Structures are given as structure tokens and as C-alpha cells.
Amino acid sequence: MDSLITAAARALASGDTLGALKRVALRDDAPALALRGIAMAQLGDLVRAKALLKSAARGFGPREAVARARCVVAEAEIALVSRDLTWPPKALEAARKVLEAHGDRMNAAHAGNIAIRRLVLIGRLDEAKQALAALDPTPLPPALRAAHELVAAGIAVRRLRTHAARAALERAQLAAEQANMPVLTAEVETAARVLDLPAARLVSRGHERPLLLAEVEALFSNGTLVVDACRHVVRAGGVVVPLASRPVLFALARALAEAWPVDVSRGALIARAFRGKHADDSHRVRLRVEIGRLRAELAGLAEVSATKRGFALSPAGASEVAVLAPLVEGPHAAVLAFLADGEAWSSSALAIALGASPRTVQRALDALAGEEKVQAIGRGRARRWMSPPLSSFPTILLLPGPLPSD
Template identity: 85%
Template sequence: MDSLITAAAQALAVGDALGALKRVALRDDAPALALRGIAMAQLGDLVRAKALLKSAARAFGPREAVARARCVVAEAEIALVSRDLTWPPKALEAARKVLEAHGDRVNAAHARNVELRRLVLIGRLDEAERALETLDPTPLPPAARAAHELVVAGIAIRRLQTKAARAALDRARQAAREAGMPVLTAEVENAAGVLSAPVARLISRWRESPLLLEEVEELLGSGALVVDACRHVVRDDQLSVSLATRPVLFALARALAEAWPGDMARGTLVARAFRGKHADESHRARLRVEIGRLRAELRALAEVSATKRGFALSPRRAGETAVLAPLVEGQHGAVLAFLADGEAWSSSALAIALGASPRTVQRALDSLAGEGKVQSFGRGRARRWMSPPLPGFPTILLLPGPLPSD
């Protein structure tokens, strides 16, 4: 490794992307291309970074499998940051195996972290936790430990385990300080902000209030009967009934829970469940049928009884009833929730994360764009969507340890 490559690698190791570029900006050999690609990624020019890393991977010779594998790992992280979830995960897995086979455990661990971050992003938490058990962060350098702890915190946050999330973020914060990379510290603080910002709304006795993540955890463990509009389930501390595939039944359950301890009029229930403006006899007949189905679904959790003007919900074990609602609701609330992270998403990536068809997601984006709630840039496959009020926060590429030129 020559002196300029060494100096550029050392600059990247401490997050000095501009210092690295000053040393290799005019060079086109494979190691310089790889370092330039990582530097451009750290500066936020992901398109240029991806092109440089592809060029570097092609430029490395057939005996430089480790160097090519490291380029693949960096390219995979660019795909993750730019929300290109169609990037083939098998390529990253193959690169990780090459790194492990050649004893590069630091970059192999980083490749595993990228895999885990993708799994967490698309909601495959069980798979992410199983993979996490195979990775010991203790011998890793500080930057890699910080990345590992961010994954641990991400899973804990989605599992509503706030104590575990805080502990992981504290460890990530300490590791980021040891790494001496301010932008990594900023990323940890950005992740920690989730714990101090409202994540849902509580609706109870006709009153509404925002909830922090810790308060959501307390609510779900309080023994109350909770109609969870974030996951479309009805639960108490002993049992959970999913109504995710029964939207009419869930709408009725939510309406009755919002009216608790009182009842809700039949006309209001018709409007909430069937979107009908007037409750004629056909609507009343359908309401009776759907209420019967709701009674059957919730029989172990609550009783649904008829009153003079409508129906009322009475929990069997719980002393309280509440509705847990997302901060953003509406026809396309789930799409807005993903775009709220400030990153630029492709429609195909949103479809993967939401488990919906690309066409459905595209219609939702077009509708939201017409309302001024989202905006797009680029064309064709390069088109990306963002939520206008939130600026982008480019995640730094970590790629720790030895660089592609040694």
C-alpha cells in the first residue's frame, strides 16, 4: 500500500472524507476508486459513490477477492441508505462469506450489520434477532460496535422494549465517542430521538393525548383492554386478537372503544364502519350481522351489548379501555409513516417494506403528491420519494478496518 492510499484510509477511518479525497481524487487505480467511493458516500453523493465502487470491484484482479468483497459490502450499504431494497441480499451474503473465509472478521461483522439493518427496516425482526445471536461485538473496533448496538436498539424499539433500547443506545453512544467520529455520534443521537418524541396517540374517554414509546409500553402492560390501531389488534395483558384482515370489525371495535364506558349510536357506527351517510334498514341489518361477528371474535376479551341507541363494549378482565392510534392516519398513513424517517425511498422499496403491490404503493404516492404531502425527484428507476418537511439525514458508511487496497 503506498503512502497516499494509507493516508486516505486513515482519514476515512476518522470520518475525514474531504481529507481522503484530497489524496486520491485524481487517481483511477482500484484502491483509489474504492476509497473515493466510500468518501463520496460519507459526503452523501450516493449515486457517484455507487458508480465508483462498481468500477473499483471491476478493477481489482481475480486474486483480490477480499477487496472485491469489501466493495460489495460498501455498495450494499449504499443501497440500504438509498432505500434500494431490490439490491440482491445474496450478493452481500456471498461477500460476507468471502471475508470470513479470509479472516477479515471486522468487515465480515460489518456486512452482517448491513444485513441486519435491512431485516429490521422491512420488519423481519425474528430473523434479525436469530442472526444477531451469531455475532459477538466485543472484539470489534468502536465504529463497528456502535453500528451493532444501533441494530440492537432498533430491534428493541420495534419490540417496545425501551429499557433494552436505552441500554443499547448508551453503548452505541460510548462506542461512537471512542471512534472519534462526530457524524456517527450524530447518527446515534438521531436514533435516540425516537425515545423522546411522540410515537402514537392515546384515545380514552373521548380524550386524546400523545404517547412516548415508553408510555406505549406501559399502556400495553397495564392490563387495560387496548384496541391497537397501529397493528389492528385488540388485546389485554393475557390475550391478543388480530383483526388485521377484518377492517369492518376493527372499525367497529375501535369506535366502541372510543365511546367506552358509554355506548355509540347505530348511525355513528354505520358511518364509521361502512362509510354510509345515512343508516337505512339495509345498513342496520348489516350492522347487526357485523356486531355478531365482532362478539364472536372478542368473546374472550370483551362483551358487546346492545343498548337503547346503539352498542357498548365491556371488557371482561380489564378495568380500562383505550385506543392506541398512530400519529399519522388516513388512507395512506402507512406510506407517510415510512417517509417520515427523512430518507428518500423508491416506490419498489416502499412496496417491499409495506408488503403491498408496487402498483398500490404508486397510486398512494401519486395521491399524496397531489395533496402536497410528499415530493419526488429523479426519473424512472432513479425516482425517489420524500416527505417535504423532513430534511434527509444521510447515514454514514462505516466500512471499518482494513480497506480494499491491502
């Protein structure tokens, strides 16, 4: 490797992107193209960066497997940042194995970290945690240690383990300062702010207030009967009753919990659960059937008793009943939650992350665009959707993936 390539690589490693470009801007050999691609990615021109890295990978000879693997890892990171979840993860794993086999453990660890970040993004937290545990961050340079701790904090936040998240973020902050990379330090600070922003609303006894993530964690552990509208479950202590596939039952449970300790009229329950403006005999019969099903689902947690005008909820072992609701609700709240990170998402990536069909996601995006809540950038396959970050609206409780007791 010649001196200019070495100097450019050192400049990139230290965060001097422009200094690296000055050394390789006029060269079109494979190493220079790779470094230019990484530099353009750091400057935010991801389309150009991706093209340069592809050209560099094609330019390396058959004996330069490590260099090609590094280009693949850089492409994978660009795909993750640009929310291109259709990029093949098997290619990243193959590149990681090549780097590991040739002794490039630093870049192999970086490849593993990218794969874990993708798993966290799409809600596969168990796999992400297992893969993260297999990586030892001790021998890594400060920048990679910071990235490792950011992933650990992300998993802990989504598991509502705020103490573990804060500890990981503190370690990430220390590593970022050691790396002396302002961009990385800013990323850690942005991640840490999630813990100090309201994450949900608490509705209880006719009043509501915002809750921080630590307060949500405490709510789940203090024995309160919680109707969780973020995860569509009913929980008390360690017992969790999932109702995501039973929307009518969940609507009834939420209406009863919001009114607790008073009852709810039959007409109000019919309007809430069945969307009926006028209650007739068929609605009343159906309400009795669904209330019976709700009683069966909540057996041991709460009782649903009939009153003169309707029904009331009575917790079995808990002294309080509360509803945990998202800060923003609506038919497309989950899509907005992903777009609230300020990144540009493709509709196919949103479909993968949400576990929904592409047509369903596209209809949601079109509806939100009509309400001017999201905007499209680009055309055809290059079209991306984004939304300005919403203040006080972290995405954690709407992102996929189970909580510890789910």
C-alpha cells in the same frame, strides 16, 4: 499497497474524508477508485460513489477476491442508505462469506450488520434478532460496536422494549465517542430522540393525549383493554385478537372503545363501519351480523351488549378501555411513516417494505404528491420520493413487524 493508498485508508477510517480524497483524487487504479467511492459516499454523493465502487470491483484481478468483496459490502451499504431495497442481499452474503474465509472479520461483521439493518427496515424482526445474537461485538472497533448497538436499539424500539433500547443507545453513544466520529455520534443522538418524542395518541373516556413509547409499553402491560389502531388488534394483557384482515370488525371495535363507557347509536356504527350516509334495513341487518362476529372474536376479552339506541362495549377482566391511535391517520399513513425518516425512497423499495404491490404504492405516492405531502426527485428509474421529517412523528408504530405479544 503503496503509501498513498495506506494513508488514504487511514484518513477514511479516522473520518478525514477530504484528506483521503487529496491522496487519491487523481488516480484511477482499482484501490484508489474504491477509496474515492467510499469517500464520495461519506460526502453524500451516493450516485457517484456507487459508480466508483463498481469500477473498482471490475478493476481488481481474480486473485483479489477480498478487495472485490469489500467493494460489494460498500455498495450494499450505499443501497441501504439510499433505500434501494431491490439490491440483491445474496450478493452481500456471498461477500461476507469471502471476507470471513480470508480472515477479514471486521469487514465480515460490517457486512452482517448491514444485512441485519435491512431486515429491521422491512420488518423481519425475528430474523434480525437471531442474526444479531450470532454477532459478538466485543472484538469489533468502536465504530462497528456503535453500529451494532444501534441495530439492537432499533429492534428493541420496534418491540416496545424501551429499557433495552435505552441501554443499547447508551452503549452506542459510548462507542461513538470512543470512535471520535461526529457523524456517528449525531446518528446515535438522532436515534435516541425517538424515545423522547410522542409515538401515538391515547383516546379514552372522551379525551385524548399523546404517549411516549415508554407509556405505550406500560399501557400494554397494565391490563387495560386496548383497541390498537397502529397494529389493528385488540389486546388485553397477553391476549391479542388480530383484526387487520377484518376492517369492518375493527372499525366497530374502535367506535365502541372510543365511546366507552357509554353506548354508540346504530346509525353512528353503520356510518363508521359501512361508510353509509343513510341507514336502511339492509344496513341494520348487516350491523347485527357483524356485531355477532365481533362478539365471537372478542370472547373472553369483552362483551358487546345491545342497548335501546345501539350497542355498548363491556370489558371482561379489564377496568379500563382505551384506543391507541397513530399521531397521523389517513389512507396513506403507512407511506408517510416511511418517508418521515427524511430519506429518499424509490416506489419499489416502499413496496417491498410495506408488503404491497408497486401499483398500490405508486397510486398512494401520486395522491400524496397531489396534496403536497411528498415530493419526487429525479426521473425514470432514478426517481425517488421524500418528505421533510414531521416533528413529533416517529415512524416506529407504523413500521412493519409484530410486537412481542402479536
